[in-house]
Amino acid sequence: MAASLGAHEVMELHEVLTATVDGINQFQLYSPHIRDQQLRSILNNQIKFMTEEYNNMVQTINQRGKGESIPYRSVKNVSPSYGLQNPQPQAPNVSMNEMDDRDVASGMLGCHKASALVKTIASLECADPHLRRMLQQGAVNCSEQAYEVWNYMNQKQYYQVPTMKDMTTQTMVSGFTSANMGQIS
Secondary structure, three states: OHHHOOHHHHHHHHHHHHHHHHHHHHHHHHHHHOOOHHHHHHHHHHHHHHHHHHHHHHHHHHOOOOOOOOOOOOOOOOOOOEEOOOOOOOOOOOOHHHOOHHHHHHHHHHHHHHHHHHHHHHHHOOOOHHHHHHHHHHHHHHHHHHHHHHHHHHHOOOOOEOOOOHHHHHHHHOOOOOOOHHHOO
16 A cells, blocks of 8 residues: 555654554553552553554555544543632652652643644545545544543543633623524625
């Protein structure tokens, strides 16, 4: 398949695969710093899924296959907590021995955000419709994995969601109205 790919596709696929390898390696580095079993389970499940997704993409590219990217099983029954409840100040760790569950989860979240962007950009440069769909699904998978990590962080109050006064929120969201499409010529 490599000979039938455009230059942009090859360069973007290289970026996606490199970012995926880096993400898997980064997650493995986090493992010794995890204390919470829920976070350990999330990390292990995500490493397994990321590895399967990576292998599927490599096989598809190298063997002219039409392997399908499987969707990540997203978090069910999420009930986000809104508002700030005494957020703790953050500062860089002095030593890697200070890494804790919040640091690990935050690193995982950042990795998924970056990977979703890389895969989205790659899909926009992809001429092959099959690879394009695979990259799009990969971006959605990163988004789902990020949300799983975000939900864990929100439950533990590591990632709190600030809110605005009701009047401010209402004023901002009610500042838009439906477009009248009948007027277009």
